[in-house]
Amino acid sequence: MSGHNRWSKIKRKKEAQGAAKGNLFTKLIKEITVSARMGGGDPNGNARLRAAIDAAKEANMPADNIARALKKGTGELEGVSYEEAVYEGYGPGGVALIVECLTDNKNRTAGDVRSTFTKAGGNLAAEGAVAWxxxxxxxxxxxxxxxxxxxxxxxxxxxxxxxxxxxxxxxxxxxxxxxxxxxxxxxxxxxxxxxxxxxxxxxKDTVKLQDPDKARQMLKLVDLLEDLDDVQHVHANFEIDDRLMDQLA
Incomplete structure (x- = not known):
C-alpha cells in the first residue's frame, strides 16, 4: 500500500507543522482517557494505553497534557465520559472503510459520519459488512x-x-x-x-484505485472523516500507485 502510506506521511507532516496539531492533540487526549478508563492507568499492563501515550509523545504533546488525560481516565480528575462507536462503509471504487469514534453523543456522531460519507461519494454499511x-x-x-x-x-x-x-x-x-x-x-x-x-x-485485501477522479475522491473522503471532532481513526483498504499519488499530492 505504498500510495496509501505516502498519503499517511503527508498527513503526519502537516500535523508536525502545526496545521492540524490542535485537532490531533484533542484526539490523543480522548484516546488516553478512554484507554485508562477501560484498561486501568498502568501503561505496562494496558497495551492500548501504552500505544496512546507513545503516540502522544511522538506528536510532542506536553507531559502535563498526558498526565491530565490519564487522571481523567482513572477518575482522579473530572472529565467528559466518552463512548466508543465504530462505523463501516464503502468509498469510491468499492473501498472498504472502518471509522473509529469516541463520542459523548452517538446520535450526533452517526449523523456527521453518514453525511460525510454521502458528501464524498461513499455510503455507510451495516455492521460487519467490511470488518471481516x-x-x-x-x-x-x-x-x-x-x-x-x-x-x-x-x-x-x-x-x-x-x-x-x-x-x-x-x-x-x-x-x-x-x-x-x-x-x-x-x-x-x-x-x-x-x-x-x-x-x-x-x-487483508486491498483495492487499487487507478482512476484519478476516484482516487482524489477517496482521499477527500478520508480527510473529511478525519476532520470530524468525534472521529479518532479511519482505516481503509485502498492502494494508489506512487506516480498517481505524486500527481494528487
Missing amino acids: NFERRGIIEVKPGPSEEQVMEAAIEGGAEDVVSQGADGFEVRTLPGDLQPVVAALDAKRFKLGARKITFVP
Missing part, C-alpha cells in the same frame, strides 16, 4: 538504518508476526495487539530508531 476484511494488529515503525535482516531477527525474537519493508522510509513491524510492547522492547534493545507505535486495523 480487516485484522486488529500492532504496528511499529522502524526508521531507516538497520538492514531488513537485522530488523526481522529482533522483531521475531520479540514475538512479531511480520516485517514489511517501506523502502527508503524504513520498515513496518506487525504484531498481535497484546505483543506490541514486548516487540517494542526488543527493537529498543537493538537501539533502532522507532517511529509511531499503534494498534490499528490492517486490511
Whole structure:
C-alpha cells in the first residue's frame, strides 16, 4: 500500500507543522482517557494505553497534557465520559472503510459520519459488512538504518508476526495487539530508531484505485472523516500507485 502510506506521511507532516496539531492533540487526549478508563492507568499492563501515550509523545504533546488525560481516565480528575462507536462503509471504487469514534453523543456522531460519507461519494454499511476484511494488529515503525535482516531477527525474537519493508522510509513491524510492547522492547534493545507505535486495523485485501477522479475522491473522503471532532481513526483498504499519488499530492 505504498500510495496509501505516502498519503499517511503527508498527513503526519502537516500535523508536525502545526496545521492540524490542535485537532490531533484533542484526539490523543480522548484516546488516553478512554484507554485508562477501560484498561486501568498502568501503561505496562494496558497495551492500548501504552500505544496512546507513545503516540502522544511522538506528536510532542506536553507531559502535563498526558498526565491530565490519564487522571481523567482513572477518575482522579473530572472529565467528559466518552463512548466508543465504530462505523463501516464503502468509498469510491468499492473501498472498504472502518471509522473509529469516541463520542459523548452517538446520535450526533452517526449523523456527521453518514453525511460525510454521502458528501464524498461513499455510503455507510451495516455492521460487519467490511470488518471481516480487516485484522486488529500492532504496528511499529522502524526508521531507516538497520538492514531488513537485522530488523526481522529482533522483531521475531520479540514475538512479531511480520516485517514489511517501506523502502527508503524504513520498515513496518506487525504484531498481535497484546505483543506490541514486548516487540517494542526488543527493537529498543537493538537501539533502532522507532517511529509511531499503534494498534490499528490492517486490511487483508486491498483495492487499487487507478482512476484519478476516484482516487482524489477517496482521499477527500478520508480527510473529511478525519476532520470530524468525534472521529479518532479511519482505516481503509485502498492502494494508489506512487506516480498517481505524486500527481494528487
